[in-house]
Amino acid sequence: MKIEPFKLERYFDNYEFTTQYLLSSSDCDGYSLEYVLNCATSAEKKLWNDVRLGYTEARGSLLLRQTIAQQYKTITENDILVLSPGEANFILMNVVLEAGDHVVCMTPAYQSLYQVAKSIGCNISFWKPENEHWHYNPDDLENLIKPETKLIIINFPHNPTGSFLTKAATERLVAIARKHNVLLFSDEMYSQMAHDPANEIPSFCDLYENAITLWGMAKSFGLAGLRLGWVATKNQTLLEKMLGYKDYLTICNSAMSELVSVIALNHKEKFIEPNLKKIRKNIKLFSDFHAAHQDFFDFPVPLAGSTAFIKLKIKESGLVYCERMVKETGIMLLPAEMFEFGNQHARIGFGRGNMPDVLERWGNYIKKSPGHKLS
Ligand SMILES: Cc1ncc(COP(=O)(O)O)c(C=O)c1O
Missing domain, CATH: 3.40.640.10 (Type I PLP-dependent aspartate aminotransferase-like (Major domain))
Structure with a gap:
């Protein structure tokens, strides 16, 4: 059977292990083997x-x-x-x-x-x-x-x-x-x-x-x-x-x-609970970030899981924006094109501990970069 490339996985393959700030991961930070064995x-x-x-x-x-x-x-x-x-x-x-x-x-x-x-x-x-x-x-x-x-x-x-x-x-x-x-x-x-x-x-x-x-x-x-x-x-x-x-x-x-x-x-409480705690904390941080950038994107607050799908209020396509941002800041966002769902949205992942640092960098980029051309 012939099969089309898996767009999301190909996109991650380009950046996941080479760029510094992942803002679109659907998994939470991986636990260490030591952590697992300490629970045993x-x-x-x-x-x-x-x-x-x-x-x-x-x-x-x-x-x-x-x-x-x-x-x-x-x-x-x-x-x-x-x-x-x-x-x-x-x-x-x-x-x-x-x-x-x-x-x-x-x-x-x-x-x-x-x-x-x-x-x-x-x-x-x-x-x-x-x-x-x-x-x-x-x-x-x-x-x-x-x-x-x-x-x-x-x-x-x-x-x-x-x-x-x-x-x-x-x-x-x-x-x-x-x-x-x-x-x-x-x-x-x-x-x-x-x-x-x-x-x-x-x-x-x-x-x-x-x-x-x-x-x-x-x-x-x-x-x-x-x-x-x-x-x-x-x-x-x-x-x-x-x-x-x-x-x-x-x-x-x-x-x-x-x-x-x-x-x-x-x-499982030692695995799922800390992840949910991190996700809730990051959603709060991201809501504050959104409050300061409402002209730039819409944020439907997620009810479950580790991700959200935001709408970018910009003229250029999500893919062009995300490619530019990852090259200029090291922040990786996943554009809607990787879900074959138009070109205006991007996925945010809430399972990573470095969210404050990443949001600070993205906030600075939104301020500085003249290329955003708000629609
Ligand atoms: C909805 C959904 N199903 C299946 C998978 C595959 O899971 P795994 O990475 O454990 O193979 C993923 C991974 O992102 C997913 O988001």
């Missing part, structure tokens, strides 16, 4: 010391799947397949879809969520936000469904907008998928990251028998380097097909990553 109980430390670096169980170790299952209400270790998140998405689409199938996917979206389906030859309809406060209306999604719709793809908490579902909207989406008998792929990579814990919603795999959900260690846990995630579903036929496809990709997971994941999941 003595029994977990023993497991770590004894870890064998041979092949591992293809579907993920029993211990890890049992630990993951505790995150859900109705899911057991048999309903889980452990793999890398991008691999999960790639395998799912290849197992489920054929050329000519119809797929509904949110936009803007992390490109792989629709690009794999597009490369298979599917027809995609995009579920657009109702407004620039990034509200997604389930009725709009239902209007996109056709008799040949095979798959609905959603992502809440949403990258890049920080949009989230209410409990009522969650139930409505399940009702829509069930009524039309469509498989629902829910990318929940930013799960348990509601900024107000009272707004948390259940995972779709606990609500709908034909939902398949994705979560992993990269975002909520600040452990992106483990390259580990999982899918959870009650659709056993689908899970077995995905396992068979995985044999042609990674076959099995890294033993070390699996064990670090077990430890982090068992002590």
Whole structure:
């Protein structure tokens, strides 16, 4: 299968490890191995010391799947397949879809969520936000469904907008998928990251028998380097097909990553809570920054996850502005072009500790640079 370049990943590849100030990352600062092991109980430390670096169980170790299952209400270790998140998405689409199938996917979206389906030859309809406060209306999604719709793809908490579902909207989406008998792929990579814990919603795999959900260690846990995630579903036929496809990709997971994941999941409050604290603090800092630069950009405050999608009120395109800024200041912003969503927005990431420093630099650049040509 031929596939288009993954624009966001190519853009990050240009700057992520060479520029000084990342203002668009969706992951939080990565925790150190020392931090993880300091969280571990003595029994977990023993497991770590004894870890064998041979092949591992293809579907993920029993211990890890049992630990993951505790995150859900109705899911057991048999309903889980452990793999890398991008691999999960790639395998799912290849197992489920054929050329000519119809797929509904949110936009803007992390490109792989629709690009794999597009490369298979599917027809995609995009579920657009109702407004620039990034509200997604389930009725709009239902209007996109056709008799040949095979798959609905959603992502809440949403990258890049920080949009989230209410409990009522969650139930409505399940009702829509069930009524039309469509498989629902829910990318929940930013799960348990509601900024107000009272707004948390259940995972779709606990609500709908034909939902398949994705979560992993990269975002909520600040452990992106483990390259580990999982899918959870009650659709056993689908899970077995995905396992068979995985044999042609990674076959099995890294033993070390699996064990670090077990430890982090068992002590998740020590991983997710500090990340959420940092995100809330950075959103406050960014709101103050916005108050001083309202003529320059709009800032719809995100409800969940680690990112927001701001609207740049400038004449030049987001890509031109971001390229100029990264070259002149070392600050990397991710323009909307990388989400194939016009050219006026940019993603902000709230998971990094150096936000005050970066905002000071950006503020100075806004003041000094004559090239901004406000529209
Ligand atoms: C919505 C979404 N899904 C999947 C992924 C992939 O996660 P990972 O980096 O752990 O492969 C990302 C990463 O940015 C994402 O934002």
